[in-house]
Amino acid sequence: MALKKMFLTINGVQRMIICDREKDTLATALRRLGLTGTKVGCGVGQCGSCSVILEGKVIRSCTRKIKSIPEHSKVETIEGVGTARNLHPLQQAFITYGSVQCGFCSPGFIMSAKALLDENINPTREQVREWFQKHRNVCRCTGYKPIVDAVMAAAKVMRGEATMEDITYKADGNQVYGTARPRPAALAKVLGQCDYGDDLKYKLPGDPLHLAIVQPRVASHAKILNIDIAPAEVMPGVVKVVTAKDIKGINKVVVPVDHPRSKLDGFERPLLASDRIYRYGDVVAVVIAETEEEARAAAEMVKVEIEPLPEYMSFLDAVTPDAIRIHEKSPNIYLKQPVLKGEPAKDVIADSHCSIEGSFYSSREAHLSVEGDSMQGYWDEDGNMVIQCKSQAIGFNRASVAAGVGLPIEKVRIIENPTGASFGWAASGASYALMGACLMEIKDRPLTLTMSYDEFMHFSGKRGPIYINSRLSCDEKGKLTALEFDAGHERGPYTEFSAHIIDKIMRFMGFPYYIPNVSGLGRVGVTNHNFATAYRGFGCCQAYTASEAMMDMLAEKMGIDPFKFRCINIAREGQDNINSYPFKEYPMEEMMDKMRPLYQEAVAKAKAESTDKVKRGVGIAMGGFNVTLGTFDHAEVALELNPDGTVTHFNTWEDQGQGGDIGTLAVTHEALKPLGLRDDQIRLCMNDSLLCPDTGIAAGSRSHYMAGFATIDAANKLMDAMRKADGTYRTHAEMVAEGIPTKYLGVYDCAGSGSELDPNTGVGDPTQAYMYGVFMAEVAVDVETGKTTCIGITAVGDVGKIGNILAVEGQAYGGISHSVSYALQTEYNDLKKGGSMIGAGIPYIMDIPDKIDVIMLDNPRKVGPFGSSGCSELFQSSGHVAVINAINNAVGVRIYELPARPEKVKAAMEAKARGEELKPKKYFFGSDLYDELEEIKANPV
The missing domain is CATH 1.10.150.120 ([2Fe-2S]-binding domain)
Known part of the structure; x- marks a missing residue:
């Protein structure tokens, strides 16, 4: 050199x-x-x-x-x-x-x-x-x-x-x-x-070693005949090439599937592949070398010999009758969950005044965080394996790493680095386990791994695509009578978070309307495309792609304005959801009342400003999401009184950019109000599993709700201990002198506060709180090219009491921007293009409207920390369908399969001009919907 x-x-x-x-x-x-x-x-x-x-x-x-x-x-x-x-x-x-x-x-x-x-x-x-x-x-x-x-x-x-x-x-x-x-x-x-x-790698002591992953990228499905690491081992600077044979644990990335109908258990994903490649981004080895350049050069020298197998790159391919099993122990459809309410939907639809049907596809969406995957690892002075990474599920990832690499969980310490966002992919612990596997080989020097963006894109999970066949009907007054749907959800080759995702699909189809009769089925299957993982609004977004489009389609067929049609059908006090449980709140009429004049103004403006070359349109979509993970959710925090009178809050409220720090500060300051502390008298010790109790995953819009209640519990315990008989409070010195502890664990547990969805009927209400919203999109469609520009989004939301205005607004603006790009451009499907931001459809500033208006209801919850609910996932729930509905309003064509790229819109307009309609044929999932529902009835679990 x-x-x-x-x-x-x-x-x-x-x-x-x-x-x-x-x-x-x-x-x-x-x-x-x-x-x-x-x-x-x-x-x-x-x-x-x-x-x-x-x-x-x-x-x-x-x-x-x-x-x-x-x-x-x-x-x-x-x-x-x-x-x-x-x-x-x-x-x-x-x-x-x-x-x-x-x-x-x-x-x-x-x-x-x-x-x-x-x-x-x-x-x-x-x-x-x-x-x-x-x-x-x-x-x-x-x-x-x-x-x-x-x-x-x-x-x-x-x-x-x-x-x-x-x-x-x-x-x-x-x-x-x-x-x-x-x-x-x-x-x-x-x-x-x-x-x-990636900054910390320059600042580690102890002469760190560098890691490089080996992704063969020779196939998406193949038997591995041989992995030849010998050429890599003799490359300059190489210390070790780690393969599956070196793994001390079970060599699995474990995400258990907690559903009684699942034929797969969550042990399908290898940490390091040894006998089979299941997808394009699988890793077969990790090179440990003196420099990053040397590690990468050696990784290029690893040779993998394969025998190609059939590649099923979509759910529809994987469920054909002649498809081979991707995992021998299960058919490619491995989980089915029904929803049954009232009479069979097919009978009610047949007798209803009006009905529509359609088939809808929600695309495989890349999270596209600007920072990719990077981490450090070392052994601390107590002999703990330390992994500093982007984890948004510290407790959960510890368990996965420990099992995968063969170390007791109490010896695995995970610390969240300052994190450049993830929006869900960082809940997966696979890369952290790779670091753990390398640490098992290197005990005397720190390690650092920074994936290239291309490596990260093919390694990390994506929002799972879903195909939905559905029908919806109403009576002569426009009141909904029945909903029928059959959803095929693709998870890639691994089952990560399957039960959570299918739960959301089966709960948010038709939300928040009153629909008396429902027959629905969710099918979950494996393919050889990239695996599906958590992404803000997971599951509900795909459900709304179908249900909110159908609301517009049925309104159009009835000759009713789509806004008015929704007002007719939103649930009123005491009416229940499709899972046969009452809504926890009924803010829908108030939200619509606030949106109505804005909608009317936007419609009039669109009509006035449309031209022969650029058509303007307005679309509406109702949305919402739940809060917490369900009846098993649990969170812990700790508060400690310090000698100087300050209080330290310990938690693992992982901060992926959503504001775990300001959330922690706000709930702690509010919970300790009687002590009169200033905000600068509250210290934060966060996201280190050795020092902090497990507050749970930063997902499901649960953190503020769960950590908030746990903080209230800890604060009450601390203040009770500090309180003297006269109502004043002891100092730290007084508590020590009296032998009173100064640190208290706060706990909030959801056990007994809901009912999981019945695996045979879909009846249930698993989560403790909800959020609600309505979205209006304004678009301009270029008639010559089909290019759609979203020129405005207005959202009316109800998230209960707002804990921090900037944090909630930030989640709103960010979530809405993801919705716009989900509707129009973001998709990870082409593997060659998908390794870059532009190739996967990253939205630049001119792709997102400057006009994003967010109106929040002041609706404190009766059950919620200080009246709060959750917020994040509301704003990425259904805004994308408002955009799709606005395209239809502008040029009279419906895009059934996301994203609505210019060529799709143009082709649909040309078909309309010919008197045709471009729409997908009804998707075939291998069996009839009602035959499957009868089979489930006959074989309950």
Whole structure:
């Protein structure tokens, strides 16, 4: 390797760098200097997280080779923009306006925005958006709107029209709960001083070794005849090549399937494949080497000999009569769950005044977090295996790692690194178990693994696609009479979270309407495409794809406005859901009342602004989701009184960007209100399994609800212990003197508070709380190309009492932006294209409307911590169908299979012009719906 010394002026200071001019990028050189505020996400110039200013111009430093940069060039990075005591207006505005969620993209956005304001100190909102589009700055958390808000606010300060005080949050006395107090981690993130996983690899002591995974990518289904690691073992710097034969445990990624009808048990996924490849992203080995470059070079040398097997890349292929079993112990359809209510739907539909039918496909959606998968591992001073990673399910992942690698669970310590979002994929513990397997081989040096974005995309799970055949009917007044559906849900080759997903499909078809007769079946099956995992709104999104489209279709056939049709059919007080249980709340009429004038205005505007070339349309969709994981959900936290009178909160409320830190602070401050503590007297110790009790997975919109109740329990125990007879409170010293403990465990358990879905009938109400919403989408469709642009989304939501305004708004804007891209562009189906952000349909800022309006009901819950419910998944539940319905409203064609790419819309319009309708044939799942329902009745479990 030939190295060169050169000088760059970085943040006003001349710095010497030693670089490999042929290989090093500017990002590589900066990060090696310790300037890790410059993040690397995609690594190929598609995300903008690496944005810096070079000679006054913003560039993407991950693709700018050092050899192309003249010596003594001036470089500005986030570290030179401001300090904690002297923030730049952009940094302060990003904190105050909720522009920082996971924060991984924030330094890049701030640098890009700084370059803009250096050129144009008085931009319009559209100019800000065009700038970020031009420079490819991507955010998956915020929906972009808060970022533009922050840039506009900072520009006012820089023009002298406002002061820093004007854009700085002002506390409302000593109140935290229900305010817009910024999250505690935001300051470090806007300064570029928050160390994410790939940053920590530069800062580990002990000369870390580097890992590289071996993904053969020779097939999606094949027998492995031989894995030849010998060529890799002799490569420079290689310490060890770990394969399945080295694994001390069961070599499985264990996610048990908790459903009595499942023929698979959750032990199907190998940690390291040894005898069969089940999908394109499977890993057969991990190389441990002295440097990342050496590890990657050696990984390329591993040779895998295979015997190809039939590849079933969709559910429909896998369930054909002649398909072979992917897993020998079960047919490819391994789980079935019915919903039965009232009379058989086919009979009621036959006698109803009006009915419609359709077949709908919800696509395989990539999460596309800007940060991929990265982690560190080492052995601590107590002999614990430590894995620092992106886990959003610390307790659950500990168990999976322990079983997989053969270590007692009490010796597995998982710490969540500051995390650049995941939206669900980080609940899967497979990569953490790979790190664990390597740690079992290396005891004396730390390890670090950073997947390339392409590796991460093929390794991590996706939202599972679902095919649904369905019919819906109503009487002459427009009241729904019956719903029939048959859903085929594809999980890829592994069964991860199957029971949770099918539960949501069977509960949110037709939500939140009153439907007296329902016959439904959910079938879950394996394929050889990528595996399905958690993704915000898991299961319900796919259900709404069918049910909310059918509501529009039936309204159209009846000649009733789709908004009015929904108003006729929303559940009223005392009416029940399709699982034969009453709704827990009935805010639907109030939500519709708030939306009605906005809908009427939007419809009138769309009619007025439509032209022959660009048609405007408006679509509506009802939505909602549950809170908690069900009757078995459990959460623990701990509160400790410190000698200085502060209180430390210990929990594993994993923070994937949604705001676990501000959530913890808010619920703790509120629960301890009688003590009169300031917010800065509450310390947070979070997401370290050695130090913190298990609060549970950050999923199912459960964290605030579950951790909130557990915090109230811990707070009451602590205050009871502190309280003297006269009502005042003991100090720490007084408690120690009296032998009274100063630390208390708070517990909240859902046992006995609901009923799981009956596996034979679908009757039940497993979860403790719900959230409700209605979404309106406004679109413009280019008649010549079929390209659809979403120009506005309005949401009316009910999440109970809001714990933190910025956090809830952030989840709303972010979830809505995912809904828009789900409807129009995001899909991981083509394996060759799917390894990149652009190939998988990442939405840039101009793909998401600047007009996102969120209206929240003030509806505190009778059962909920301080009146709160949950919030996140509401906002990604059904907004995508509002977009699809708006396309139909604009140009009179329905897109049945997501996403609604321009070519699909164009083809549908051309078919309409010919007097035809483009729609999928009824999907065949291998057997008749009612035959299956009769079989289940005859063989109950």
